[in-house]
Amino acid sequence: MIRCVWSSILRCYPARDESIGNHFMQTHMTTSTSPTGKTGRRAKIAIIGGGSLFCAELVRCFILHINMLKGCHITLMDIDTANLDLIYTISTRLLQQAGADLTLERTTVLEDALEDADFVLTTFRTGGLQARLLDEKLPLQYGLLGHDTVGPGGFFYALRTAPVVAGIAATIEKVAPKAFLLNYTTPSTIITEAIAHSSGIRVIGLSNSPARSIHLLARMAGVEAAPGKRLYPRTVGLNHGNWTTSVWREGVDVLPQIVAWCENYIADQPAMAPDNYALMMLITLTAHYKAIPSYHMHHYYFPEQVRNFLLRKATSPAEDILAKLPSILAQYREESRKKLPQLMNLPEDSLSGDYTLDVLRSILNDTGEEWVLNVQNNGSINFIDDDRVVEVPCRVDARGVTPLAQGDGGLELDQTGLIALLAEYEGATARAALWGTRREAIKALASNPLVMSYSKAEQIYDVMAVAHARYLPERLLK
Secondary structure, three states, rough: OOOOOOOOOOOOOOOOOOOOOOOHHHHHHHOOOOOOOOOOOOEEEEEOOOOHHHHHHHHHHHHOHHHHHOOEEEEEOOHHHHHHHHHHHHHHHHHHHHHOOOOEHHHEHHHHHHOOOOOOEEEEOOOHHHHHHHHHHHHHHHHHOOOOOHHHHHHHHHEEEEEEHHHHHHHHHOOEEEEEEEEEOOOOOHHHHHHHHHOOEEEOOOOOOHHHHHHHHHHHOOOOOOOOOOEEEEEEEEOOEEEEEEEEEEOEEEEHHHHHHHHHHHHOOOOOOOOHHHHHHHHHHHHHHOOOOOOOOOOHHHHHHHHHHHHHHHOOOOHHHHHHHHHHHHHHHOOOOOOOOOOOOOOOOOOOOHHHHHHHHHHHHHOEEEEEEEEEOOOOOOOOOOOOEEEEEEEEOOOEEEEEEOEEEOOOOHHHHHHHHHHHHHHHHHHHHHHHHHHHHHHHHHHHOOOOOOOHEEEEEEEEEOOOOHHOOOHHOO
C-alpha cells in the first residue's frame, strides 16, 4: 500500500522570480561529491516516504522550479520497494523530458538518504490507509467523532507517527546535523513539538490548514488574489485549530468583505447535508465570529452534528480513497512505461507540493518571505506557553523560520480559551507519544476537547491501542 499524506491544498501561491541572491548557498552549502561522482550540487533533498503518489506530484513541482533547483540532488527513500521503483521511474522520465539539471536516486536505507542532506521532507502515513480507516470508524462506535486528524483518531495518528519521526530526527543529528526537517506528516503541531523537544535539529511544520479555508472563502466572496499576487493572512493558533483575523490583498484587509459574504449566504438559511456540512459550518463560524476558522475547527463547535453526518455517510474518506486507489495505481504503472507520463489528479486534489517548494525556495534564496508555518511559540502568541508549537505567520530565510509576534491575534477570550486547551492537550500528547505509558496516554486523551472524559478516554484507548498495536511502542500498551 502506498503510504501517503492525502492532503488537499489550494494552489494559492504563484512562483516568484528566482534571481534573488544565493546567500543561503554561500553560507550553508558546500560543493561535494555525489554518488555518481559529479560535483557542484546546490543542495541535497531527501524525501522520506518517496514511494508515495505525493512524490510524483512533488517532482512535477520541482520541474516548475528548475532554475531554483538547478544542480540539486534528490533522494527518494521508502521501505516499499515496488512503490518506490514506480515513483522513481515516473519521476526520472518527467525530469528527463524537462531537461532538468537534477540528480535523482532512490534507496530503502534511511541513513543513505539522510547523509549530508540539506533538507529532509517527511511525508508518510504510519499504518497506511488501513490505519486511517480505523481512526475514522472506531471512535464513532463509542459516541465520539471519527476522524484521522482530530479527536481520538488524530491522537492515535500522533502516537503512531511521533516515535517514527523522532527516529528519523535522531539519524539526521548523526549524519546531517545542519539539515532542515520539513515535516508534512499529520498532526503537524504535535509531530513538530515532539521533535522540537527531543532533538536539536531545525524542524519546520508544514500544513495546508489555513490555506484551505482562506482561499476557498476568498474565491467565493470574489476577493481572491489577482494573477501573480498572493493573500497574506494573519493566522493565529495551532495546526487544525486556529483563526484568521485579517486577510491582506495588496495591502488591504479583505476579511470584512469575506465576513459580509458569509453573513449574506447564511441569511437564506441553506440546509446542511452530508455533502456540504463542512462548508456550511465554515461559513457559519466565519459569519458569527467575524474570523475564518481553520478547516477542521468546525469539529469543535458542531461535534454532535458532525458525528451525525458521518454516521449517515455510507463510506468514510479512507474507504473512498481505497476504492479509487487500484485504478490510480494502474494508471501510474501504465504511465511509467511512457516517455512522458501524464498523471491523473490524486484523491482530494493534492497540490501540496507547491507550498512545500515555496518554503524550500524561501530558505534557499534567503528571500525573507512570509508563510504560515508550525514552529515553537517563543512568545509569538501571548496566551500560549512558549514551549508549545503554534501555527503563525513566519519570516523564512536562510537562517530558517522566525515566528512573527501576534499578541492575542485579535481573538476573543472564548476563542483563545479553546486554543489554549488544545495546545496543552497537544503538548501532553507529544510527551506521551515519545516517553509515556498507557496511563499517561489515557490522561492526555482525556484532555482532548472532543473527549473531555477519563472514562471515555480509557475505553476508546484500549480498543484503538489493540487495533494499532503493531505500530505502537510496547510502553503504550501496558
